[in-house]
Amino acid sequence: MRVYNDLSRTKEELVPQKENHFTIYVCGPTVYDLFHLGNARPFIIYDTLRRYLLYKNYKVTYVQNFTDIDDKMINRAQSREISVKELADEMIAEYYHDADNLNVMRADHHPRATETIPEIIEMISTLEEKGYTYNLNDGIYYDTSKFEDYGKLSKRDLDDQEAGASERVDLLDDKRNLSDFVLWKFKKEGEPAWNSPWGEGRPGWHIECSAMSKKFLGETLDIHAGGMDLMFPHHENEIAQSEAANEKPFVNYWMHNGFINVDNVKMAKSGGNFFLVRELASEYGYDVLRFFILQAHYRMPLNFEEEPLMAATHGWQRVLRSVDHIDFLLANETAQIAETESEALIDYVEKTKQEFERAMDDDLNTPDAFAAIFNLVRQVNTLTADYSLSNESLKKARAYIIELCAVLGLDAEKRVDTEIPQEILDKVKLRDDAKAERDFATADSIRDELHALGYKIEDTPQGPKVSREVEK
Template sequence: MKVYNSLTFKKEELKTLEPGKVKMYVCGVTVYGSPHLGHAKSAVAFDLIHRYLKYKGYEVNIVKNYTDIDDKIIKASQENNIDFRTLSNQYIEEYEEIMQLLNVEKDTHNPRATDVMDLIIKFTQELISKGNAYERNGSVYFSVQSFPKYNTILQRVKENLKESEEEDYVTDQDTAFGEDKLDVRDFALWKKMKEGEPFWESPWGKGRPGWHIECSVMILNFLGQTIDIHGGGQDLKFPHHRNEIAQSESYSGNIFAKYFLHNGYVNVNNEKMSKSLGNFFTVADIAKNYDPMVIRWYLISSHYRSSNNYNSDSLEPAKKTYNRLLNTIKKVNDEEFTDTKSKQLDNLIEKIGDAKTKIIEAMDDDFDTPVALAELLTLFREINKALLQDNLKINRVFKDRFYDLINFSESIFGIFPFLKSSSKPFSTESANEKDNLIKNLINLIIELRVKLREKKIYDVSDIIRDRLKVLGIDLEDKKVQ
């Protein structure tokens, strides 16, 4: 199978360091707000890659971090007058619940930056001793001049430094342009404490880590000096991933990662969806109107390296398509099978096998989900036509092959989570039945909360309210008389 390597700008045959095993790291979220659709794009993209590698027989050790201390987290905690740990814990819990809704499989490890603080300090000390870093006024900077190939890795279209690009080099530091640093390109490994901010003791005084070093340290700690795949959003190529390479290869003297894979954005009006631009839509808000699997289908219907353009109507086509898939599954479930045989049925059984082969071929080509899903949809249309228009009678062989395909599709695409409770999808409901069931369950929960509040059991009532809010359901409590 081939993957597109951002280091070489081309597709390459995947050859792992150890046959049959993959060491993979994905840059996770900075936990200062609710996860939005852009976060979901990255999470689902690398979940898809994780799933397919497992299907191909690889033992995957995947690590995805949480950045639980940085400028944005500190600012948000101060604005909300709560401890930064409380804030980050709250959003980590919410993120994990959203990942469960989106059927994202658990990673091998999910370390936090604050978990590896001692290792960060030791890593920084080693870079200083090697001559790759220096201390100035309580902060420590990586010396880009000490890493000669810095400007040749993960290149941008324009590489000459201009004043308009100055911000790229200083966003992760607390100094003005040129102050303290020996070179404008140098970046912070350790940042001296500012008044009122969280800090850790270090040989250079009180402070906290820079942006890039936590990922290098986590990779070294959980995966080793060299990994197979490093993933993240396209916006992380520079400066984040370039800086990771520089500091890690300076530390170990070995290649940092064989392959860099980068997912595309979710765009709103041709601009990247992000909290900083204020143009984001949380997954919880979107899930008020759409099944989480519709959201997942929407995200994987574009190639992981491509961007999704989002507006208020973007998910409607995905909803219709996904509901057609569910209704086809229900139709096959409801069909009685007989010992019938026919040329049309034999051809349809053969097409199921052909579709699976073509899906694998597409996924082997840098996880090409648009082509793979098109094959699945084409097959489902033919099955629908055969059952509904031609009144084709099916046999056990057809059903078994069909179930095999559905289970295969869940294993790599993650779009049929109901299969986890049954080896065959006999319990699937139509989309309308499912919507009605969800509404009835929500009404039941709301009635339960009313009873709890009438009995003044507010703590349990508040827990239910807060959990529903995470799922996108806001309840307004009125004073109980």
């Protein structure tokens, strides 16, 4: 598998340090509010990467943190008149609600910043001993000029930045360099604080990821991922901290996903142009949101719009219907199996698998992976329209559609309701009898009646097929 590594700005062969075992760290949410669709993109993308590596029989140790202490947390907690801890507990539960429904697997570890304070302090101490820090009135700072490779990820040159930003030198405050950042913030009145060698305070944003990733995954990670906006300064600073402290490469592969835009502008809480996953899910459903996100390549910008979401809704239904159709065929015996076509389908399944893997191997090309699945779906539909296929071939096609969708985190087996109530079946029978007597007026009125109850009847060569109307 090849993956675009932002460190080299090229696609590279993805090779783990340990045989068959990947360590992945993904920057998680700051838990002060429900997350929006833009936040959801990395959760879904890297969950898909994880699922694909598992599919390829790798072991994966996956860590995604919760940032549960920062200015936004403190401000929100104060305005809601609850503690920061209470806010975090509540929002973490809400995170799981949405993430679980998006079928994002839980990480092996979901560390919280506030539960990693000793490790954070230890790392800052190490940096202090090695001379990378200095003190200001409000906290302990990292001196980025001491770290030779600073800017290697985001390809920024410190001097150019400062020269160009001359109009904004006020941002420098008392810092030695514009890019210096705080490791430990001294306590202000009314803020949560922890004891440390430098007095009461709380960790800066960047240090928590360095400490948490080291705690659970060691000093060198295989993959570290997050949104594009984290590349600078967040990830650059993590590199500076971790490599200065550990004297080892921090990350082998850096992956960053593009944004979800609204009217071509980045969706962001601060921009006010955001759509919460919770709200969108009630309209479109979680599966459709996941499908929508994976239908674009993860590094490309993805515009959030009504029409493409409807396209995603209908596209996903197409897959579900095909599986449903196979189930219907399997449940109804047919004579005269078409052997040639059955074998053709089995061959096509193999071909699909290869195309799917080729797409995924190429930097997680999920749009192409969907194309492979859709081609198989059409093949199933085409062949079954004209021929009776063997159960073996149908089962194989079914199994692969479901397996490949599952790699993408989509459950193609999900049914609103597989059990059709007897009273509904009775009405279907009545309609069928009416049809047999060519009493179409009665038949149609029963069909309307069932429709009103949320059931749909489709006449097929194998008899009437009843199902629940597809819901959102």
